[in-house]
Amino acid sequence: MSRADILKEVTDIFIDVLDNEDIVLNDETQAKDVDDWDSLNHIQLVVAIEKHFKIRFTSKEIQSWNNVGEMLNCIQEKGI
Amino acid sequence: MKTFQQLKKNLKNDFAGLQKVKVAVLGDTATQFLTQAIRGLGFDKGFDLHIWEADFNQVEQQIADSASDLYEFKPEIVLIFQSSHKLLSKYNKLKPEACSSLASNEIDSIAFMTDNLNSQLEAKIIYYNYTEIDDSVFGNYALKTESSFLFQLRKLNFELMPFAANNANFYLCDLSTIQNQIGKFNFFQSSIYVNTEMVLSLDVLPLVASRTLDIIASLHGNFKKCVILDLDNTTWGGIIGDDGMENIQIGSLGIGKAFSEFQYWIKKLKNRGIIIAVCSKNTESVAKEPFEKHPDMVLRLEDISVFVANWENKADNIRHIQSILNIGFDSMVFLDDNPFERNIVRENIPGITVPELPEDPAEYLEYLYTLNLFETVSFSGEDAERTKMYQIEAQRARVQQKFTNEDDFLKSLDMVSLVEPFNKFNNPRVAQLSQRSNQFNLRTVRYTDADIEKISLSKDYFTFTFTLTDKYGDNGLICVIILKQENEQTLFIDTWFMSCRVLKRGMKNFVLNTIVAFGLEHNFETLKGEYLPTAKNEMVADHYQNLGFEKTNDFWIMNLKQYTTKKTYISKK
Numbered sequence: 001m002s003r004a005d006i007l008k009e010v011t012d013i014f015i016d017v018l019d020n021e022d023i024v025l026n027d028e029t030q031a032k033d034v035d036d037w038d039s040l041n042h043i044q045l046v047v048a049i050e051k052h053f054k055i056r057f058t059s060k061e062i063q064s065w066n067n068v069g070e071m072l073n074c075i076q077e078k079g080i
Numbered sequence: 081m082k083t084f085q086q087l088k089k090n091l092k093n094d095f096a097g098l099q100k101v102k103v104a105v106l107g108d109t110a111t112q113f114l115t116q117a118i119r120g121l122g123f124d125k126g127f128d129l130h131i132w133e134a135d136f137n138q139v140e141q142q143i144a145d146s147a148s149d150l151y152e153f154k155p156e157i158v159l160i161f162q163s164s165h166k167l168l169s170k171y172n173k174l175k176p177e178a179c180s181s182l183a184s185n186e187i188d189s190i191a192f193m194t195d196n197l198n199s200q201l202e203a204k205i206i207y208y209n210y211t212e213i214d215d216s217v218f219g220n221y222a223l224k225t226e227s228s229f230l231f232q233l234r235k236l237n238f239e240l241m242p243f244a245a246n247n248a249n250f251y252l253c254d255l256s257t258i259q260n261q262i263g264k265f266n267f268f269q270s271s272i273y274v275n276t277e278m279v280l281s282l283d284v285l286p287l288v289a290s291r292t293l294d295i296i297a298s299l300h301g302n303f304k305k306c307v308i309l310d311l312d313n314t315t316w317g318g319i320i321g322d323d324g325m326e327n328i329q330i331g332s333l334g335i336g337k338a339f340s341e342f343q344y345w346i347k348k349l350k351n352r353g354i355i356i357a358v359c360s361k362n363t364e365s366v367a368k369e370p371f372e373k374h375p376d377m378v379l380r381l382e383d384i385s386v387f388v389a390n391w392e393n394k395a396d397n398i399r400h401i402q403s404i405l406n407i408g409f410d411s412m413v414f415l416d417d418n419p420f421e422r423n424i425v426r427e428n429i430p431g432i433t434v435p436e437l438p439e440d441p442a443e444y445l446e447y448l449y450t451l452n453l454f455e456t457v458s459f460s461g462e463d464a465e466r467t468k469m470y471q472i473e474a475q476r477a478r479v480q481q482k483f484t485n486e487d488d489f490l491k492s493l494d495m496v497s498l499v500e501p502f503n504k505f506n507n508p509r510v511a512q513l514s515q516r517s518n519q520f521n522l523r524t525v526r527y528t529d530a531d532i533e534k535i536s537l538s539k540d541y542f543t544f545t546f547t548l549t550d551k552y553g554d555n556g557l558i559c560v561i562i563l564k565q566e567n568e569q570t571l572f573i574d575t576w577f578m579s580c581r582v583l584k585r586g587m588k589n590f591v592l593n594t595i596v597a598f599g600l601e602h603n604f605e606t607l608k609g610e611y612l613p614t615a616k617n618e619m620v621a622d623h624y625q626n627l628g629f630e631k632t633n634d635f636w637i638m639n640l641k642q643y644t645t646k647k648t649y650i651s652k653k
Contacts, residue, residue, distance in 0.1 A: 039276070043276055044085070044282060046272075047269075047282045056271070057271060059275055062271055062275050063275060
């Protein structure tokens with residue numbers, strides 16, 4: 001899947017989980033840039049992404065991302 | 081079932097008008113999601129749960145401190161969630177010689193918390209039991225080793241049950257069963273636990289919330305009282321009208337095992353006090369035949385309170401069943417293999433629960449187990465007994481509807497009464513009724529066991545007990561008469577009391593016929609009655625007048641020679 005497609009699908013997941021139609025993500029987006037992206041909701045996002053792409057992140061990976069780009073890298077590394 | 085994400089969206093709904101309940105949540109792991117799931121699901125179940133959540137890992141402190149926020153909040157329900165993972169951490173830090181007392185120490189601590197809560201609050205406590213973790217240190221030998229973690233965890237889960245049984249305000253929420261149903265890999269996600277201190281996966285949250293709400297709803301009087309069964313391909317395999325009784329699948333025929341096990345489940349529900357009704361599109365006699373004659377049927381006609389088999393639509397039939405049982409639609413569950421019938425019922429009967437039974441009957445039970453439909457917060461032996469009475473009453477009511485005239489109805493009941501003097505078998509019941517009868521009791525003289533025995537041996541007294549059985553069942557001993565010989569001519573009715581269960585059945589007439597006949601046989605001339613008013617027996621103020629006695633001073637007199645036998649549909653056994 002192309003990186004742009006992955007970004008689009010991840011954005012849709014963010015919109016659904018955080019219940020906010022206005023979310024626009026790019027590689028540089030960080031948690032502080034998105035309303036309600038706190039540590040608790042982060043878990044919900046992670047689980048939703050895992051389910052959607054049928055992948056599992058390790059505990060370390062979940063903590064490691066500094067921005068959306070790093071998260072996308074991680075998804076791509078899992079063969080998506 | 082809704083996902084956690086959907087339950088979370090419920091939080092934005094308008095909760096106005098829903099039933100408010102104050103709930104405190106105390107957990108030793110992160111409980112924010114659980115709280116959200118419970119409040120969200122509460123919306124769907126008609127509750128506006130006001131939830132106060134203790135700070136993380138503050139369970140014991142909040143409960144021990146009488147000035148804590150918990151007590152200030154004054155919850156009606158206290159949820160306590162102590163996880164197996166924290167239990168394991170505790171165990172890991174114990175010295176080896178202390179490992180064997182983990183469970184009993186925990187029970188002591190739970191008892192201490194319960195006492196504290198009970199002394200400060202009028203709240204119900206809901207405690208989650210422990211999901212199993214096998215740390216595999218002893219292998220299978222853990223089960224023979226008291227100091228192993230698994231031994232202690234299972235012991236704790238077990239000990240919680242007698243503890244709950246002995247503490248009326250303390251309820252267990254069976255988290256362990258949820259993990260058994262969906263598996264540990266679905267219940268718990270290690271990466272989330274490590275990152276957040278949450279032990280419940282997002283997928284399991286709705287199930288845990290649901291199981292919790294079941295208890296809360298039950299505590300507020302919302303629970304199921306009745307299950308309505310379809311027959312063909314639900315209660316047995318095949319179509320009775322086409323296949324014939326010999327060919328329906330039950331017992332060892334075809335996939336009969338699935339249906340037999342299903343029927344055993346229904347039977348257990350019935351024994352627990354759930355009312356069983358049948359609603360089937362069939363000719364009644366054909367539908368009833370297996371219940372009467374099939375050797376492998378587990379359910380029999382006596383298990384069914386209301387049996388409706390006809391070709392009308394099922395929504396109307398269920399309304400009919402409801403009118404007989406007189407319970408709410410929301411307390412009914414309808415089980416039918418046919419999606420079309422399920423939809424008709426679901427669309428036309430608001431509130432009724434209609435599970436989406438799986439296509440394969442082999443899966444019915446496993447699916448139904450997961451729904452936890454029959455939550456309750458009480459059980460006594462009487463429940464089963466009460467259902468029996470209920471069934472009999474329901475059957476009578478059903479027949480009464482068919483009769484426009486009461487005589488025809490009474491005639492149809494085939495009532496039989498056994499009349500006996502007091503004896504050692506019926507003395508206890510006579511004494512019990514003498515203590516309990518308030519309404520239909522002419523003089524309300526209370527007799528103990530010893531009194532009853534004395535009377536039964538005395539030559540001055542004549543005693544009568546009456547039972548009443550009809551074609552629906554046995555009401556047992558329901559009426560007592562004690563006649564006292566005042567002189568050679570007169571019999572005084574010292575005692576006449578009757579159970580209110582059998583009012584309007586013509587019992588009065590039958591009893592009077594019996595004692596008048598007795599009087600004539602023994603050459604008495606008059607029967608003398610007396611009504612002594614109490615706060616509760618106004619019902620029988622005109623009893624003797626209605627039966628044709630003449631008032632003389634404070635007594636009621638009947639001349640036996642002028643008595644004409646009264647109409648009754650009860651025959652003497």
